Amino acid sequence: MTSWGSKIGRLFVEHHRRLEALVRRSVRNRETAADIVQDVFVRALAAGPRATAEDDRNVLYAAARNAAIEHHRREHRRAEIISGVLPEQMHASTSSTEAGLEARQALSALDEALAALSPKCRDIFLMRRVDGLSNKEIARLQGISINSVEKHIARALRHCQASLADHIREEN
Known part of the structure; x- marks a missing residue:
């Protein structure tokens, strides 16, 4: 055996390839689809085999469809x-047209x-900072270790801080 x-x-x-095509039709992004399918296989490897080869295959396709649906739910949320909270916060905290322009x-x-980050790093960062999930929850959902989640979040923070350095200095 x-x-x-x-x-x-x-x-x-x-x-x-078929799984990526299936997911790509749903998420409309080749790189995101590849990441989702890779995560499905990682989770399947960790979960272990099913009763039959056909069951293993069916689980992969179901998991890929479910992961694409979950991706859409996260993106929608x-x-x-972003559309509901940030504009209100910007208008409430800006006292002039110039300040509003700077905020935008x-x-x-x-x-x-955020767009410059890898899809996986961006998703993990947003799960933590926007969705409010714990590192443990993210690790379970992504099929990775908590340490890996922490590294992705740190990488995203460093990247965002470097990218926003000029805007941060202007405020101070």
Whole structure:
């Protein structure tokens, strides 16, 4: 009998392209789809085999569809938060047209900084900072260690701070 690692490797070779195409149709982003499918395989490897090879394959496809749905839910939630909260906060805290312009420029710089991150790093950072999930919850959802979650968050923070350095200095 072959090991689960070998079986999952064969499943990857046989199905990853179809799974990526399935997820890409949903998320409309090649890199995000590849990350989602990779995470599905990582979680499947950690979970272990099912009763039959057909069950293993079915679980992969179901997990990929579910991961795409979860991705959409997170993106929708983030969009709601950004569109609902940030404009109100900006208008409440800006006393002049110039201050409003500066706030919009800083927000635009933050959007660009987040867009420059890898999808996985960005998702982990937003899960923590926007969705308010704990590092443990994120680790479970992503199928990675808590230490890896912390490293992604630190990487995102460093990147955002560097990208926003000019805007931060202007405020002080």
